[in-house]
Amino acid sequence: MKPINEDELKARLDPLSYAVLREGATERAFTGQYTDTETIGSYLCKACDNVLFSSETKFHSGCGWPSFYAPTADDAVTLIEDRSLAPRIRTEVRCAKCDSHLGHVFSGEGYDVPTDERWCINSVSLVLQEKSN
Secondary structure, three states, X not given: OOOOOHHHHHXXXXXXXXXXXXXXXXXXXXXXXXXXXXXXXXXEEOOOOOEEEEHHHEEOOOOOOOEEOOOOOHHHEEEEEEEEEOOEEEEEEEEOOOOOEEEEEEEOOOOOOOOOEEEEEOXXXXXXXXXXX
């Protein structure tokens, strides 16, 4: 894959999407386009179109951001230790294809999902590709 051209990406994306994807910002809770959607399809990285999550693993967590219990494949994302809220340590989720920030993954919160994980992902980092009939 050719590297992301930051100038082209900045011109193509809205300012909040760019800030989240490339600068690690976070959209405000309960403001995202995909927080409560139940549309069937795949969620792609807004920067590079990498397939990241499926509507089949999306669930309503009530946290204010789209939540999934697993990515589409282990190699769709990369995980990085995040100490930005030290002493609290979180796990950052990045797109494996373009290294864009997507959100964070949390474990052991007690949600009734197969993995006991909540992949808390910013709506502005995603594009929903609806499943065609």
